[in-house]
Amino acid sequence: MNVMKIQIKNKIDGEVNIPSSKSYAQRAIALAGLSQSTVIIRNLTNSDDVIAAQGIIESLGARFIRKNGELHLSKGISRDSTKEISINCKESGLSTRLFSAFSLLFDQEFQVNGEGSITQRTMEMVIDGLKEFGKDIQSNDFKLPLIIEGETSKHEVEIDGSISSQFLTGLLIVAPFLKADTQINVLNLKSKPYIKMTIDLMHHFGLEVGNKDFKIFNSKGNQSINKPIDYKVEGDWSAASFLVVAAAIGGKVKLTGLSANSRQGDKVILDAVQLAGANVKWENEDLLIEKNKLQPFEFDATECPDLFPPLVVLAAYAKGKSVIKGLNRLKHKESDRGLTLQEECAKVGVKLELLEDEMIIYGNGQPIISEETTFSSHNDHRIAMAMTLFSIGAEKPIFIENANAIEKSYPDFYKDFLTI
Structure with missing residues:
Protein backbone atom coordinates (compact mmCIF):
# COMPACT_ATOMS: atom_id res chain seq x y z
CA MET A 1 0.00 0.00 0.00
CA ASN A 2 1.40 3.39 -0.99
CA VAL A 3 1.51 5.75 2.02
CA MET A 4 2.52 9.42 1.85
CA LYS A 5 3.73 11.36 4.90
CA ILE A 6 2.63 15.00 4.87
CA GLN A 7 4.53 17.27 7.24
CA ILE A 8 2.90 20.07 9.22
CA LYS A 9 2.04 23.17 7.16
CA ASN A 10 2.09 26.28 9.35
CA LYS A 11 1.09 28.55 6.50
CA ILE A 12 0.38 28.62 2.76
CA ASP A 13 2.42 31.09 0.71
CA GLY A 14 3.66 30.49 -2.83
CA GLU A 15 2.94 30.14 -6.53
CA VAL A 16 1.79 27.14 -8.58
CA ASN A 17 1.28 26.65 -12.30
CA ILE A 18 -1.91 24.58 -12.56
CA PRO A 19 -1.83 21.44 -14.76
CA SER A 20 -4.02 21.32 -17.84
CA SER A 21 -7.64 20.19 -17.74
CA LYS A 220 -26.42 16.85 -38.83
CA GLY A 221 -24.89 13.58 -39.99
CA ASN A 222 -21.92 13.05 -42.33
CA GLN A 223 -19.92 15.95 -40.91
CA SER A 224 -16.12 15.82 -40.97
CA ILE A 225 -13.04 17.51 -39.54
CA ASN A 226 -10.96 18.40 -42.58
CA LYS A 227 -9.03 21.45 -41.42
CA PRO A 228 -5.77 21.33 -39.42
CA ILE A 229 -6.44 21.85 -35.71
CA ASP A 230 -4.07 23.46 -33.22
CA TYR A 231 -5.51 23.38 -29.70
CA LYS A 232 -4.00 24.36 -26.34
CA VAL A 233 -5.57 22.79 -23.26
CA GLU A 234 -6.33 25.32 -20.53
CA GLY A 235 -5.60 24.86 -16.82
CA ASP A 236 -7.74 22.50 -14.74
CA TRP A 237 -10.13 24.23 -12.34
CA SER A 238 -10.90 20.90 -10.63
CA ALA A 239 -7.22 20.51 -9.74
CA ALA A 240 -6.92 24.19 -8.80
CA SER A 241 -9.82 23.94 -6.33
CA PHE A 242 -7.64 22.19 -3.73
CA LEU A 243 -4.99 24.91 -3.80
CA VAL A 244 -7.67 27.63 -3.79
CA VAL A 245 -9.05 26.12 -0.57
CA ALA A 246 -5.54 25.66 0.85
CA ALA A 247 -5.00 29.41 0.55
CA ALA A 248 -8.46 30.23 1.90
CA ILE A 249 -7.75 28.30 5.11
CA GLY A 250 -4.01 28.77 5.43
CA GLY A 251 -2.55 31.90 3.85
CA LYS A 252 -2.19 33.02 0.26
CA VAL A 253 -1.29 31.62 -3.15
CA LYS A 254 -0.79 32.77 -6.73
CA LEU A 255 -2.11 30.35 -9.37
CA THR A 256 -1.08 30.60 -13.02
CA GLY A 257 -2.34 28.79 -16.12
CA LEU A 258 -6.05 29.24 -15.45
CA SER A 259 -8.63 30.94 -17.67
CA ALA A 260 -10.87 33.53 -16.02
CA ASN A 261 -13.43 32.94 -18.80
CA SER A 262 -13.33 29.14 -18.61
CA ARG A 263 -16.37 26.99 -19.38
CA GLN A 264 -15.29 24.57 -16.64
CA GLY A 265 -18.00 24.29 -14.03
CA ASP A 266 -15.53 23.95 -11.15
CA LYS A 267 -14.47 27.59 -11.59
CA VAL A 268 -17.30 28.36 -9.14
CA ILE A 269 -14.87 27.32 -6.37
CA LEU A 270 -14.07 31.05 -6.38
CA ASP A 271 -17.67 31.86 -5.44
CA ALA A 272 -17.54 29.30 -2.63
CA VAL A 273 -14.33 30.56 -1.01
CA GLN A 274 -15.59 34.13 -1.21
CA LEU A 275 -18.77 33.05 0.59
CA ALA A 276 -16.45 31.59 3.23
CA GLY A 277 -14.66 34.95 3.55
CA ALA A 278 -11.54 34.59 1.38
CA ASN A 279 -10.20 37.38 -0.83
CA VAL A 280 -10.08 36.61 -4.56
CA LYS A 281 -8.36 38.80 -7.15
CA TRP A 282 -7.15 38.50 -10.73
CA GLU A 283 -3.90 40.27 -11.64
CA ASN A 284 -3.62 40.10 -15.40
CA GLU A 285 -3.85 36.32 -15.99
CA ASP A 286 -2.77 35.30 -12.48
CA LEU A 287 -5.23 34.33 -9.75
CA LEU A 288 -4.55 35.49 -6.18
CA ILE A 289 -6.33 33.85 -3.24
CA GLU A 290 -5.81 35.06 0.32
CA LYS A 291 -7.24 33.99 3.65
CA ASN A 292 -9.48 36.42 5.53
CA LYS A 293 -11.86 35.75 8.40
CA LEU A 294 -13.29 32.29 7.71
CA GLN A 295 -17.03 31.83 8.13
CA PRO A 296 -19.58 29.03 7.54
CA PHE A 297 -21.31 29.04 4.17
CA GLU A 298 -24.09 27.48 2.09
CA PHE A 299 -23.33 26.34 -1.44
CA ASP A 300 -25.14 24.37 -4.15
CA ALA A 301 -22.69 21.92 -5.76
CA THR A 302 -25.29 19.99 -7.79
CA GLU A 303 -23.73 21.11 -11.08
CA CYS A 304 -20.14 20.71 -9.81
CA PRO A 305 -20.05 17.62 -7.54
CA ASP A 306 -16.26 17.21 -7.83
CA LEU A 307 -15.95 20.27 -5.58
CA PHE A 308 -17.41 18.45 -2.57
CA PRO A 309 -14.06 17.15 -1.20
CA PRO A 310 -12.26 20.53 -1.07
CA LEU A 311 -15.46 22.32 0.03
CA VAL A 312 -15.87 19.93 2.97
CA VAL A 313 -12.34 20.75 4.16
CA LEU A 314 -13.07 24.46 3.74
CA ALA A 315 -16.19 24.02 5.90
CA ALA A 316 -14.23 22.03 8.50
CA TYR A 317 -11.94 25.04 9.08
CA ALA A 318 -14.88 27.45 9.42
CA LYS A 319 -16.39 27.50 12.90
CA GLY A 320 -20.08 26.70 12.66
CA LYS A 321 -22.58 24.95 10.40
CA SER A 322 -22.06 24.88 6.64
CA VAL A 323 -24.45 23.32 4.12
CA ILE A 324 -23.53 21.91 0.70
CA LYS A 325 -26.32 20.81 -1.64
CA GLY A 326 -26.05 18.11 -4.30
CA LEU A 327 -25.18 15.11 -2.13
CA ASN A 328 -26.97 12.70 -4.47
CA ARG A 329 -24.31 13.34 -7.13
CA LEU A 330 -21.61 11.64 -5.01
CA LYS A 331 -22.71 7.99 -5.04
CA HIS A 332 -21.25 7.07 -8.44
CA LYS A 333 -17.75 8.53 -8.12
CA GLU A 334 -14.45 6.70 -7.46
CA SER A 335 -15.83 6.13 -3.97
CA ASP A 336 -19.20 6.97 -2.42
CA ARG A 337 -17.82 10.37 -1.52
CA GLY A 338 -20.52 11.32 0.97
CA LEU A 339 -19.78 8.33 3.19
CA THR A 340 -16.04 8.55 2.52
CA LEU A 341 -15.83 12.19 3.57
CA GLN A 342 -17.94 11.49 6.66
CA GLU A 343 -15.63 8.65 7.70
CA GLU A 344 -12.36 10.51 7.12
CA CYS A 345 -13.41 13.84 8.62
CA ALA A 346 -14.51 12.06 11.82
CA LYS A 347 -10.81 11.28 12.40
CA VAL A 348 -10.20 14.98 13.11
CA GLY A 349 -13.39 15.59 15.10
CA VAL A 350 -15.43 17.09 12.25
CA LYS A 351 -19.02 15.84 12.12
CA LEU A 352 -20.77 15.46 8.74
CA GLU A 353 -24.51 14.89 8.56
CA LEU A 354 -25.84 13.34 5.34
CA LEU A 355 -29.43 14.27 4.54
CA GLU A 356 -31.48 13.52 1.42
CA ASP A 357 -29.57 15.86 -0.91
CA GLU A 358 -27.61 17.99 1.54
CA MET A 359 -24.44 17.58 3.53
CA ILE A 360 -24.15 19.52 6.77
CA ILE A 361 -20.64 20.13 8.06
CA TYR A 362 -20.12 21.20 11.66
CA GLY A 363 -16.80 22.99 11.42
CA ASN A 364 -14.74 23.50 14.54
CA GLY A 365 -12.53 26.34 13.29
CA GLN A 366 -9.30 24.34 13.35
CA PRO A 367 -9.48 20.54 13.09
CA ILE A 368 -7.45 19.16 15.97
CA ILE A 369 -4.60 16.90 14.90
CA SER A 370 -2.54 16.48 18.08
CA GLU A 371 -1.27 13.02 17.14
CA GLU A 372 -0.17 11.39 13.90
CA THR A 373 -3.30 10.63 11.87
CA THR A 374 -3.71 8.34 8.88
CA PHE A 375 -6.35 9.09 6.27
CA SER A 376 -7.45 6.65 3.58
CA SER A 377 -7.88 7.94 0.06
CA HIS A 378 -10.27 5.04 -0.63
CA ASN A 379 -8.29 4.96 -3.90
CA ASP A 380 -10.06 8.20 -4.83
CA HIS A 381 -7.83 10.97 -6.18
CA ARG A 382 -10.00 13.82 -4.91
CA ILE A 383 -10.24 12.35 -1.40
CA ALA A 384 -6.42 11.98 -1.31
CA MET A 385 -5.94 15.64 -2.23
CA ALA A 386 -8.65 16.87 0.15
CA MET A 387 -7.28 14.99 3.17
CA THR A 388 -3.81 16.40 2.47
CA LEU A 389 -5.19 19.87 3.28
CA PHE A 390 -5.69 18.81 6.91
CA SER A 391 -1.93 19.19 7.37
CA ILE A 392 -2.51 22.97 7.43
CA GLY A 393 -2.21 24.04 11.06
CA ALA A 394 -1.83 20.47 12.32
CA GLU A 395 0.32 19.75 15.37
CA LYS A 396 1.56 16.40 14.04
CA PRO A 397 2.25 14.98 10.56
CA ILE A 398 -0.52 13.17 8.71
CA PHE A 399 -0.39 10.14 6.42
CA ILE A 400 -2.37 9.38 3.26
CA GLU A 401 -2.97 5.71 2.40
CA ASN A 402 -3.15 4.85 -1.31
CA ALA A 403 -1.63 8.26 -1.89
CA ASN A 404 -0.81 7.54 -5.53
CA ALA A 405 -4.52 7.78 -6.39
CA ILE A 406 -3.67 11.36 -7.42
CA GLU A 407 -2.01 9.99 -10.58
CA LYS A 408 -5.51 9.82 -12.07
CA SER A 409 -5.79 13.59 -12.43
CA TYR A 410 -2.96 15.59 -10.81
CA PRO A 411 0.30 13.61 -10.61
CA ASP A 412 2.31 16.55 -9.23
CA PHE A 413 -0.17 17.53 -6.51
CA TYR A 414 2.00 16.62 -3.50
CA LYS A 415 5.03 18.32 -5.03
CA ASP A 416 3.03 21.47 -5.77
CA PHE A 417 1.34 21.47 -2.35
CA LEU A 418 4.65 21.17 -0.55
CA THR A 419 6.10 24.19 -2.41
CA ILE A 420 3.49 26.61 -1.08
Whole structure:
Protein backbone atom coordinates (compact mmCIF):
# COMPACT_ATOMS: atom_id res chain seq x y z
CA MET A 1 0.00 0.00 0.00
CA ASN A 2 1.40 3.39 -0.99
CA VAL A 3 1.51 5.75 2.02
CA MET A 4 2.52 9.42 1.85
CA LYS A 5 3.73 11.36 4.90
CA ILE A 6 2.63 15.00 4.87
CA GLN A 7 4.53 17.27 7.24
CA ILE A 8 2.90 20.07 9.22
CA LYS A 9 2.04 23.17 7.16
CA ASN A 10 2.09 26.28 9.35
CA LYS A 11 1.09 28.55 6.50
CA ILE A 12 0.38 28.62 2.76
CA ASP A 13 2.42 31.09 0.71
CA GLY A 14 3.66 30.49 -2.83
CA GLU A 15 2.94 30.14 -6.53
CA VAL A 16 1.79 27.14 -8.58
CA ASN A 17 1.28 26.65 -12.30
CA ILE A 18 -1.91 24.58 -12.56
CA PRO A 19 -1.83 21.44 -14.76
CA SER A 20 -4.02 21.32 -17.84
CA SER A 21 -7.64 20.19 -17.74
CA LYS A 22 -8.07 16.44 -18.08
CA SER A 23 -11.73 17.02 -18.98
CA TYR A 24 -10.84 19.17 -21.97
CA ALA A 25 -7.87 16.93 -22.85
CA GLN A 26 -9.94 13.73 -23.05
CA ARG A 27 -12.55 15.46 -25.20
CA ALA A 28 -9.85 16.88 -27.47
CA ILE A 29 -8.22 13.45 -27.90
CA ALA A 30 -11.60 11.91 -28.79
CA LEU A 31 -12.27 14.60 -31.41
CA ALA A 32 -8.73 14.36 -32.75
CA GLY A 33 -9.22 10.67 -33.40
CA LEU A 34 -12.20 11.49 -35.61
CA SER A 35 -10.25 14.02 -37.69
CA GLN A 36 -9.19 13.52 -41.30
CA SER A 37 -6.53 16.21 -41.00
CA THR A 38 -3.57 16.97 -38.73
CA VAL A 39 -4.23 17.81 -35.09
CA ILE A 40 -1.86 19.22 -32.48
CA ILE A 41 -2.97 19.22 -28.84
CA ARG A 42 -0.70 21.35 -26.67
CA ASN A 43 -0.16 21.63 -22.90
CA LEU A 44 -1.14 18.07 -22.00
CA THR A 45 -0.65 16.74 -18.46
CA ASN A 46 0.39 13.10 -18.17
CA SER A 47 -2.43 12.04 -15.85
CA ASP A 48 -3.72 8.46 -15.92
CA ASP A 49 -7.06 9.51 -17.43
CA VAL A 50 -5.42 11.39 -20.30
CA ILE A 51 -3.09 8.48 -21.03
CA ALA A 52 -6.12 6.14 -21.01
CA ALA A 53 -7.95 8.30 -23.57
CA GLN A 54 -4.94 8.29 -25.88
CA GLY A 55 -4.65 4.50 -25.57
CA ILE A 56 -8.32 4.02 -26.46
CA ILE A 57 -8.11 6.14 -29.62
CA GLU A 58 -4.93 4.35 -30.65
CA SER A 59 -6.66 0.97 -30.17
CA LEU A 60 -9.25 2.23 -32.69
CA GLY A 61 -6.51 2.78 -35.26
CA ALA A 62 -5.41 6.38 -34.68
CA ARG A 63 -1.73 7.27 -34.65
CA PHE A 64 -0.23 9.92 -32.37
CA ILE A 65 3.29 11.20 -31.80
CA ARG A 66 3.97 12.49 -28.29
CA LYS A 67 6.43 15.38 -28.04
CA ASN A 68 6.93 16.54 -24.46
CA GLY A 69 3.56 18.09 -23.53
CA GLU A 70 2.20 17.93 -27.08
CA LEU A 71 0.24 15.28 -28.96
CA HIS A 72 0.44 15.24 -32.76
CA LEU A 73 -2.17 13.22 -34.67
CA SER A 74 -0.88 11.70 -37.90
CA LYS A 75 -3.84 9.36 -38.60
CA GLY A 76 -7.45 9.21 -37.37
CA ILE A 77 -9.36 6.11 -36.27
CA SER A 78 -10.11 3.38 -38.80
CA ARG A 79 -13.78 2.64 -39.46
CA ASP A 80 -13.16 0.18 -42.30
CA SER A 81 -12.10 -2.80 -40.23
CA THR A 82 -14.63 -5.58 -39.58
CA LYS A 83 -12.63 -7.16 -36.75
CA GLU A 84 -13.97 -7.23 -33.21
CA ILE A 85 -13.01 -4.12 -31.24
CA SER A 86 -11.92 -3.99 -27.61
CA ILE A 87 -11.06 -0.85 -25.67
CA ASN A 88 -9.68 -0.54 -22.11
CA CYS A 89 -10.71 2.64 -20.33
CA LYS A 90 -8.57 1.88 -17.24
CA GLU A 91 -10.15 3.70 -14.24
CA SER A 92 -11.51 6.70 -16.14
CA GLY A 93 -15.22 7.34 -15.72
CA LEU A 94 -15.30 9.98 -18.47
CA SER A 95 -13.45 7.79 -20.97
CA THR A 96 -15.65 4.78 -20.18
CA ARG A 97 -18.89 6.62 -20.83
CA LEU A 98 -17.58 8.83 -23.64
CA PHE A 99 -15.91 6.08 -25.67
CA SER A 100 -18.80 3.63 -25.17
CA ALA A 101 -20.64 5.99 -27.53
CA PHE A 102 -17.99 5.31 -30.20
CA SER A 103 -19.61 1.87 -30.62
CA LEU A 104 -22.28 3.68 -32.65
CA LEU A 105 -19.67 4.14 -35.40
CA PHE A 106 -19.19 0.37 -35.80
CA ASP A 107 -21.46 -2.56 -36.62
CA GLN A 108 -19.16 -5.28 -35.33
CA GLU A 109 -18.73 -6.40 -31.73
CA PHE A 110 -17.37 -3.58 -29.56
CA GLN A 111 -16.12 -4.45 -26.08
CA VAL A 112 -15.66 -1.85 -23.33
CA ASN A 113 -13.39 -2.86 -20.45
CA GLY A 114 -12.01 -1.05 -17.43
CA GLU A 115 -9.98 -1.51 -14.26
CA GLY A 116 -10.26 -0.77 -10.55
CA SER A 117 -13.20 1.17 -9.16
CA ILE A 118 -14.80 1.82 -12.56
CA THR A 119 -15.68 -1.89 -12.79
CA GLN A 120 -17.94 -1.44 -9.74
CA ARG A 121 -19.84 1.57 -11.08
CA THR A 122 -23.19 1.18 -12.82
CA MET A 123 -23.30 1.56 -16.59
CA GLU A 124 -27.09 1.34 -16.71
CA MET A 125 -27.45 4.79 -18.27
CA VAL A 126 -24.94 3.88 -21.02
CA ILE A 127 -26.64 0.55 -21.68
CA ASP A 128 -30.11 2.08 -21.86
CA GLY A 129 -28.85 4.87 -24.11
CA LEU A 130 -27.14 2.56 -26.60
CA LYS A 131 -30.26 0.37 -26.76
CA GLU A 132 -32.15 3.50 -27.81
CA PHE A 133 -29.94 3.57 -30.92
CA GLY A 134 -30.75 -0.08 -31.68
CA LYS A 135 -27.70 -1.72 -30.15
CA ASP A 136 -27.68 -5.05 -28.29
CA ILE A 137 -25.62 -5.03 -25.08
CA GLN A 138 -24.37 -7.71 -22.75
CA SER A 139 -23.05 -6.62 -19.36
CA ASN A 140 -21.98 -7.90 -15.96
CA ASP A 141 -25.17 -6.99 -14.08
CA PHE A 142 -25.13 -3.48 -15.61
CA LYS A 143 -21.40 -3.14 -14.93
CA LEU A 144 -18.28 -3.59 -17.08
CA PRO A 145 -17.34 -5.28 -19.28
CA LEU A 146 -19.86 -4.31 -21.94
CA ILE A 147 -20.23 -6.21 -25.21
CA ILE A 148 -22.03 -4.03 -27.75
CA GLU A 149 -23.31 -5.38 -31.08
CA GLY A 150 -25.67 -4.54 -33.93
CA GLU A 151 -26.32 -1.68 -36.30
CA THR A 152 -27.06 1.89 -35.29
CA SER A 153 -30.63 1.88 -36.58
CA LYS A 154 -32.41 4.67 -34.69
CA HIS A 155 -31.54 8.35 -34.75
CA GLU A 156 -34.08 10.01 -32.47
CA VAL A 157 -33.46 8.87 -28.92
CA GLU A 158 -34.22 9.71 -25.30
CA ILE A 159 -31.60 9.35 -22.57
CA ASP A 160 -31.41 9.97 -18.83
CA GLY A 161 -28.97 12.70 -17.76
CA SER A 162 -29.57 12.57 -14.01
CA ILE A 163 -26.52 10.50 -13.00
CA SER A 164 -23.84 11.89 -15.30
CA SER A 165 -23.44 14.05 -18.40
CA GLN A 166 -20.43 12.03 -19.62
CA PHE A 167 -22.36 9.64 -21.86
CA LEU A 168 -24.15 12.57 -23.49
CA THR A 169 -20.73 14.11 -24.18
CA GLY A 170 -19.80 10.93 -26.05
CA LEU A 171 -23.04 10.96 -28.05
CA LEU A 172 -22.59 14.61 -29.01
CA ILE A 173 -19.03 13.98 -30.20
CA VAL A 174 -20.01 10.90 -32.25
CA ALA A 175 -23.35 12.09 -33.69
CA PRO A 176 -21.89 14.32 -36.46
CA PHE A 177 -20.09 11.27 -37.88
CA LEU A 178 -23.18 9.06 -38.15
CA LYS A 179 -24.78 8.58 -41.58
CA ALA A 180 -28.11 10.15 -40.59
CA ASP A 181 -29.12 13.26 -38.65
CA THR A 182 -29.51 12.65 -34.90
CA GLN A 183 -31.85 14.09 -32.27
CA ILE A 184 -31.08 13.41 -28.61
CA ASN A 185 -33.77 14.20 -26.04
CA VAL A 186 -32.32 14.40 -22.53
CA LEU A 187 -34.25 14.05 -19.28
CA ASN A 188 -33.08 15.76 -16.08
CA LEU A 189 -29.61 16.73 -17.29
CA LYS A 190 -27.04 17.40 -14.55
CA SER A 191 -23.58 19.00 -14.90
CA LYS A 192 -24.63 21.33 -17.71
CA PRO A 193 -21.27 23.18 -17.58
CA TYR A 194 -19.57 20.01 -18.83
CA ILE A 195 -21.90 19.86 -21.83
CA LYS A 196 -21.11 23.51 -22.54
CA MET A 197 -17.44 22.48 -22.55
CA THR A 198 -18.15 19.68 -25.03
CA ILE A 199 -20.10 21.92 -27.43
CA ASP A 200 -17.45 24.66 -27.14
CA LEU A 201 -14.70 22.23 -28.11
CA MET A 202 -16.76 20.71 -30.95
CA HIS A 203 -17.15 24.19 -32.41
CA HIS A 204 -13.37 24.65 -32.17
CA PHE A 205 -13.00 21.49 -34.29
CA GLY A 206 -15.52 22.84 -36.82
CA LEU A 207 -18.50 20.64 -35.90
CA GLU A 208 -22.11 21.84 -35.64
CA VAL A 209 -24.56 20.85 -32.91
CA GLY A 210 -27.94 22.39 -32.01
CA ASN A 211 -29.08 22.80 -28.42
CA LYS A 212 -32.53 23.72 -27.09
CA ASP A 213 -32.44 24.47 -23.36
CA PHE A 214 -30.15 21.47 -22.71
CA LYS A 215 -33.14 19.21 -23.33
CA ILE A 216 -32.96 18.61 -27.09
CA PHE A 217 -29.74 18.30 -29.09
CA ASN A 218 -29.68 18.06 -32.88
CA SER A 219 -26.77 17.08 -35.07
CA LYS A 220 -26.42 16.85 -38.83
CA GLY A 221 -24.89 13.58 -39.99
CA ASN A 222 -21.92 13.05 -42.33
CA GLN A 223 -19.92 15.95 -40.91
CA SER A 224 -16.12 15.82 -40.97
CA ILE A 225 -13.04 17.51 -39.54
CA ASN A 226 -10.96 18.40 -42.58
CA LYS A 227 -9.03 21.45 -41.42
CA PRO A 228 -5.77 21.33 -39.42
CA ILE A 229 -6.44 21.85 -35.71
CA ASP A 230 -4.07 23.46 -33.22
CA TYR A 231 -5.51 23.38 -29.70
CA LYS A 232 -4.00 24.36 -26.34
CA VAL A 233 -5.57 22.79 -23.26
CA GLU A 234 -6.33 25.32 -20.53
CA GLY A 235 -5.60 24.86 -16.82
CA ASP A 236 -7.74 22.50 -14.74
CA TRP A 237 -10.13 24.23 -12.34
CA SER A 238 -10.90 20.90 -10.63
CA ALA A 239 -7.22 20.51 -9.74
CA ALA A 240 -6.92 24.19 -8.80
CA SER A 241 -9.82 23.94 -6.33
CA PHE A 242 -7.64 22.19 -3.73
CA LEU A 243 -4.99 24.91 -3.80
CA VAL A 244 -7.67 27.63 -3.79
CA VAL A 245 -9.05 26.12 -0.57
CA ALA A 246 -5.54 25.66 0.85
CA ALA A 247 -5.00 29.41 0.55
CA ALA A 248 -8.46 30.23 1.90
CA ILE A 249 -7.75 28.30 5.11
CA GLY A 250 -4.01 28.77 5.43
CA GLY A 251 -2.55 31.90 3.85
CA LYS A 252 -2.19 33.02 0.26
CA VAL A 253 -1.29 31.62 -3.15
CA LYS A 254 -0.79 32.77 -6.73
CA LEU A 255 -2.11 30.35 -9.37
CA THR A 256 -1.08 30.60 -13.02
CA GLY A 257 -2.34 28.79 -16.12
CA LEU A 258 -6.05 29.24 -15.45
CA SER A 259 -8.63 30.94 -17.67
CA ALA A 260 -10.87 33.53 -16.02
CA ASN A 261 -13.43 32.94 -18.80
CA SER A 262 -13.33 29.14 -18.61
CA ARG A 263 -16.37 26.99 -19.38
CA GLN A 264 -15.29 24.57 -16.64
CA GLY A 265 -18.00 24.29 -14.03
CA ASP A 266 -15.53 23.95 -11.15
CA LYS A 267 -14.47 27.59 -11.59
CA VAL A 268 -17.30 28.36 -9.14
CA ILE A 269 -14.87 27.32 -6.37
CA LEU A 270 -14.07 31.05 -6.38
CA ASP A 271 -17.67 31.86 -5.44
CA ALA A 272 -17.54 29.30 -2.63
CA VAL A 273 -14.33 30.56 -1.01
CA GLN A 274 -15.59 34.13 -1.21
CA LEU A 275 -18.77 33.05 0.59
CA ALA A 276 -16.45 31.59 3.23
CA GLY A 277 -14.66 34.95 3.55
CA ALA A 278 -11.54 34.59 1.38
CA ASN A 279 -10.20 37.38 -0.83
CA VAL A 280 -10.08 36.61 -4.56
CA LYS A 281 -8.36 38.80 -7.15
CA TRP A 282 -7.15 38.50 -10.73
CA GLU A 283 -3.90 40.27 -11.64
CA ASN A 284 -3.62 40.10 -15.40
CA GLU A 285 -3.85 36.32 -15.99
CA ASP A 286 -2.77 35.30 -12.48
CA LEU A 287 -5.23 34.33 -9.75
CA LEU A 288 -4.55 35.49 -6.18
CA ILE A 289 -6.33 33.85 -3.24
CA GLU A 290 -5.81 35.06 0.32
CA LYS A 291 -7.24 33.99 3.65
CA ASN A 292 -9.48 36.42 5.53
CA LYS A 293 -11.86 35.75 8.40
CA LEU A 294 -13.29 32.29 7.71
CA GLN A 295 -17.03 31.83 8.13
CA PRO A 296 -19.58 29.03 7.54
CA PHE A 297 -21.31 29.04 4.17
CA GLU A 298 -24.09 27.48 2.09
CA PHE A 299 -23.33 26.34 -1.44
CA ASP A 300 -25.14 24.37 -4.15
CA ALA A 301 -22.69 21.92 -5.76
CA THR A 302 -25.29 19.99 -7.79
CA GLU A 303 -23.73 21.11 -11.08
CA CYS A 304 -20.14 20.71 -9.81
CA PRO A 305 -20.05 17.62 -7.54
CA ASP A 306 -16.26 17.21 -7.83
CA LEU A 307 -15.95 20.27 -5.58
CA PHE A 308 -17.41 18.45 -2.57
CA PRO A 309 -14.06 17.15 -1.20
CA PRO A 310 -12.26 20.53 -1.07
CA LEU A 311 -15.46 22.32 0.03
CA VAL A 312 -15.87 19.93 2.97
CA VAL A 313 -12.34 20.75 4.16
CA LEU A 314 -13.07 24.46 3.74
CA ALA A 315 -16.19 24.02 5.90
CA ALA A 316 -14.23 22.03 8.50
CA TYR A 317 -11.94 25.04 9.08
CA ALA A 318 -14.88 27.45 9.42
CA LYS A 319 -16.39 27.50 12.90
CA GLY A 320 -20.08 26.70 12.66
CA LYS A 321 -22.58 24.95 10.40
CA SER A 322 -22.06 24.88 6.64
CA VAL A 323 -24.45 23.32 4.12
CA ILE A 324 -23.53 21.91 0.70
CA LYS A 325 -26.32 20.81 -1.64
CA GLY A 326 -26.05 18.11 -4.30
CA LEU A 327 -25.18 15.11 -2.13
CA ASN A 328 -26.97 12.70 -4.47
CA ARG A 329 -24.31 13.34 -7.13
CA LEU A 330 -21.61 11.64 -5.01
CA LYS A 331 -22.71 7.99 -5.04
CA HIS A 332 -21.25 7.07 -8.44
CA LYS A 333 -17.75 8.53 -8.12
CA GLU A 334 -14.45 6.70 -7.46
CA SER A 335 -15.83 6.13 -3.97
CA ASP A 336 -19.20 6.97 -2.42
CA ARG A 337 -17.82 10.37 -1.52
CA GLY A 338 -20.52 11.32 0.97
CA LEU A 339 -19.78 8.33 3.19
CA THR A 340 -16.04 8.55 2.52
CA LEU A 341 -15.83 12.19 3.57
CA GLN A 342 -17.94 11.49 6.66
CA GLU A 343 -15.63 8.65 7.70
CA GLU A 344 -12.36 10.51 7.12
CA CYS A 345 -13.41 13.84 8.62
CA ALA A 346 -14.51 12.06 11.82
CA LYS A 347 -10.81 11.28 12.40
CA VAL A 348 -10.20 14.98 13.11
CA GLY A 349 -13.39 15.59 15.10
CA VAL A 350 -15.43 17.09 12.25
CA LYS A 351 -19.02 15.84 12.12
CA LEU A 352 -20.77 15.46 8.74
CA GLU A 353 -24.51 14.89 8.56
CA LEU A 354 -25.84 13.34 5.34
CA LEU A 355 -29.43 14.27 4.54
CA GLU A 356 -31.48 13.52 1.42
CA ASP A 357 -29.57 15.86 -0.91
CA GLU A 358 -27.61 17.99 1.54
CA MET A 359 -24.44 17.58 3.53
CA ILE A 360 -24.15 19.52 6.77
CA ILE A 361 -20.64 20.13 8.06
CA TYR A 362 -20.12 21.20 11.66
CA GLY A 363 -16.80 22.99 11.42
CA ASN A 364 -14.74 23.50 14.54
CA GLY A 365 -12.53 26.34 13.29
CA GLN A 366 -9.30 24.34 13.35
CA PRO A 367 -9.48 20.54 13.09
CA ILE A 368 -7.45 19.16 15.97
CA ILE A 369 -4.60 16.90 14.90
CA SER A 370 -2.54 16.48 18.08
CA GLU A 371 -1.27 13.02 17.14
CA GLU A 372 -0.17 11.39 13.90
CA THR A 373 -3.30 10.63 11.87
CA THR A 374 -3.71 8.34 8.88
CA PHE A 375 -6.35 9.09 6.27
CA SER A 376 -7.45 6.65 3.58
CA SER A 377 -7.88 7.94 0.06
CA HIS A 378 -10.27 5.04 -0.63
CA ASN A 379 -8.29 4.96 -3.90
CA ASP A 380 -10.06 8.20 -4.83
CA HIS A 381 -7.83 10.97 -6.18
CA ARG A 382 -10.00 13.82 -4.91
CA ILE A 383 -10.24 12.35 -1.40
CA ALA A 384 -6.42 11.98 -1.31
CA MET A 385 -5.94 15.64 -2.23
CA ALA A 386 -8.65 16.87 0.15
CA MET A 387 -7.28 14.99 3.17
CA THR A 388 -3.81 16.40 2.47
CA LEU A 389 -5.19 19.87 3.28
CA PHE A 390 -5.69 18.81 6.91
CA SER A 391 -1.93 19.19 7.37
CA ILE A 392 -2.51 22.97 7.43
CA GLY A 393 -2.21 24.04 11.06
CA ALA A 394 -1.83 20.47 12.32
CA GLU A 395 0.32 19.75 15.37
CA LYS A 396 1.56 16.40 14.04
CA PRO A 397 2.25 14.98 10.56
CA ILE A 398 -0.52 13.17 8.71
CA PHE A 399 -0.39 10.14 6.42
CA ILE A 400 -2.37 9.38 3.26
CA GLU A 401 -2.97 5.71 2.40
CA ASN A 402 -3.15 4.85 -1.31
CA ALA A 403 -1.63 8.26 -1.89
CA ASN A 404 -0.81 7.54 -5.53
CA ALA A 405 -4.52 7.78 -6.39
CA ILE A 406 -3.67 11.36 -7.42
CA GLU A 407 -2.01 9.99 -10.58
CA LYS A 408 -5.51 9.82 -12.07
CA SER A 409 -5.79 13.59 -12.43
CA TYR A 410 -2.96 15.59 -10.81
CA PRO A 411 0.30 13.61 -10.61
CA ASP A 412 2.31 16.55 -9.23
CA PHE A 413 -0.17 17.53 -6.51
CA TYR A 414 2.00 16.62 -3.50
CA LYS A 415 5.03 18.32 -5.03
CA ASP A 416 3.03 21.47 -5.77
CA PHE A 417 1.34 21.47 -2.35
CA LEU A 418 4.65 21.17 -0.55
CA THR A 419 6.10 24.19 -2.41
CA ILE A 420 3.49 26.61 -1.08
